[in-house]
Amino acid sequence: MKSNNTEAQYDASRYRTPDGYTSDIAVFTITSEQTKAYAPPKMVLKLMLIQRAEHDTEGNPNIESGKWALPGGFVTPEETACAAASRELEEEAGIAGIHLKQFGVYDQPGRDPRGWIISNAHYAIVPEYRLSERKASDDAVDVELFSVAELSEQVLAFDHKNIIQDALTHITRDLLQTTVAKQFLPEMFTYSELQAVLLTVTDDKAIQNDQAFARKIKSLPFIEAVKGQKTQRTSKLPTQLYRFIDAEVKQSIYTARH
Amino acid sequence: MKSNNTEAQYDASRYRTPDGYTSDIAVFTITSEQTKAYAPPKMVLKLMLIQRAEHDTEGNPNIESGKWALPGGFVTPEETACAAASRELEEEAGIAGIHLKQFGVYDQPGRDPRGWIISNAHYAIVPEYRLSERKASDDAVDVELFSVAELSEQVLAFDHKNIIQDALTHITRDLLQTTVAKQFLPEMFTYSELQAVLLTVTDDKAIQNDQAFARKIKSLPFIEAVKGQKTQRTSKLPTQLYRFIDAEVKQSIYTARH
DNA sequence: TTAACATTTAACACATTGTTAATTAAAAGG
């Protein structure tokens, strides 16, 4: 391999090069239903998909048309795939300053009938109210939110079913093992709001248990109670608000309880 | 963006395409020194690097020559980057069947002076004895193992310093939060051998504490004591051997102790 | 005035952890 490597130094052109480099984005949001006043919300994790048009702008039939797909597009040489994802989110949805994370590369030969196209996949977390803004301004594009249950019934374009499966795995892990839940919540939140976010991706008994979770949140090193700040969003009884603080979160399966 | 997307369907060639797609591999091993007989080993995490040749096989001066770099090479359209990594490890080092994991993509404009080259980075875990086999068979290639401390002093090719930093972050996280430590250990191992592996990447007091760790290993759901199997590798007193078993490892920072 | 209800506080039994100390089994040296 060493000789291959050195030969390649000055003439990459003797190798076949990719036909394209795309950035795809799994846009997650959590819809929150307040079943009644003064009660904690019921939350559902949803993924935004776009429906591929029947024809392109020149009137030719479109590949994988009619199927639902992840938003995305080609990356240019002047940007990273992450920057492209950010740009596309802004161009398409007017959403800027969103939490974006790269989670996988899709380069299986034959994954895209158009050629050798490498997809760099990201997930984005968008609070619900940012999406509603968007829908109001641009309802021409076929955009829809799908819950995890609804996703499994859909026919999806290219290998997007795989990509979405991986996105779900990653956001689940990150929600439970990092403080990224912050991105779904307002600056200050109650214990039951955080709990509702976590329960969209886990059925962990220790998180379902209200008393235990309300007691636990007080001792987490990366969350603090905001003194004097209460709300009645989730209960008639004024309820303590919390916020995330910067603190390193280490964790090992060898020291945790099982 | 939607229009860009649909226009691109049938003619990717109107966009500039990448000049190359490479697969780089951070090959980790743990060297184990037995300071004396009947004592637990001292382990050090090391990374294998190759030194870039002064000239290529045609006698032309080589780009980034003399610098240490991650092994890797160009991906072909018939394979995934992960398969390419596997192939390159086998071609270069005769190492097959190794644990490989993709951890990042490097596509910063200008990262490679040869053009728009996207690197897909993986880490590999190779038990020490597999590397010694290799060195004996092919000592012509400039290959060396660097500890984490030694790495920071080295001048590295391209953006490999960044890539290595990320590789270290990922392998540290994976060693503590998944059962990948298995890949560094023999089928059966003592508590102190597992402990030594973990201590190459953490200074967690709970893992440093011998008594506590020896007690804890017995209750981990993904490790079992092998009945009747003992060794004197690490102590005069015949010592219990353990092995990993398949078991799901879930974990949340919201339920763990802090 | 009363019922309803999410939250908060309290209390207890139980499990896990940090810590210290004692015990065990084999090797090595005199």
Place this chain on the structure above:
DNA sequence: CCTTTTAATTAACAATGTGTTAAATGTTAA
């Protein structure tokens, strides 16, 4: 043969965290 050495094992205790059940709180709405 006896003694020392050492990693592993076992034991024991206090401190801390968890699961569970129960009661108290503060507000709304009937």
